[in-house]
Amino acid sequence: MATLTAALVSPRTKRLTINRVGLWLFILSESFLFGALLSSCFYLRGVAIPSDVNQLLGLGLTAILLLCSLTAYLSEACSAHGDQKGFQRNLLAPIVLGALFIGGVCVEWNEASSHFPPFSGYGTIFFTTGIHAFYVLSGLIALVVYGLGRSGRFTKGSYWPLEGPVKYSHFVDVAWVFIYPTLYRVN
8 A cells, every 4th residue: 555655646746745844844943043042032131121122113124024924925825826927926025025124124233233232231132133134135035936936937736946935934934923022022
């Protein structure tokens, strides 16, 4: 029976399964990294947040990332159903929103450096958000598959080059959902 089942599974399906398992293992390992950073944050500073933290900017960055995740999901769903126009429209939005997030982080860092320098306790923790910003930048680079999809490369059953980066983008957005209250809201 196992031989028959193995014979029915195509090499493409096996490769897709391996890709998906590999991505989930990568996401799991990165979750441990963010967990360690967040726990060190609480260990080093407790739950106090300086009054100079720009709450509104942090909330704006959060809204941008959540909207980015939604439009990336819509793009993937459109691709899965063969809707090329919906795919193109919805994938362009997370690319623009991700770039806007990176710009917002630069503004945030510029503002934050005058209130809590990187060598201070909170500054050290705050500026480790650069790791998250790097992940957002990596996700943006991965979403450049927009150019591939525009040429009609993705079909209903073949869109892994989009599915992988979108799932990665969701991970980055979920990580921010934990980072935001840790850096901006916990008191």
